[in-house]
Amino acid sequence: MQEEDAPRVEIVIEEGVLVQDENKDNECPDPLKQLIRCFQRAATSEESQxxxxxxxxxxxxxxxxxxxxxxxxxxxDDDGDDVEIDQ
Structure with a gap:
């Protein structure tokens, strides 16, 4: 695969957290990824903030x-009705 055919991955560091955006051209960002990033930033930020x-x-x-x-x-339920069978 030639270099210009390879997908480009932009690596951005925001507030000390590595953020990888493969397709910034997407119109609708993934809400789950946004929520995870929010929690990552909160978890890695300083305790005072x-x-x-x-x-x-x-x-x-x-x-x-x-x-x-x-x-x-x-x-x-531990009723004793279930019998285990060795195979």
């Missing part, structure tokens, strides 16, 4: 949504 997690409304709302979306019901 960072807001504590229990005061961060965005983080609390995100955690609530994630907790609801990945809710796992307990399936193991």
């Amino acid at each position: 960072a807001q504590t997690i229990h005061d961060d409304n965005l983080y609390i709302r995100f955690a609530d949504v994630m907790a609801q979306s990945i809710h796992i019901e307990e399936e193991d």
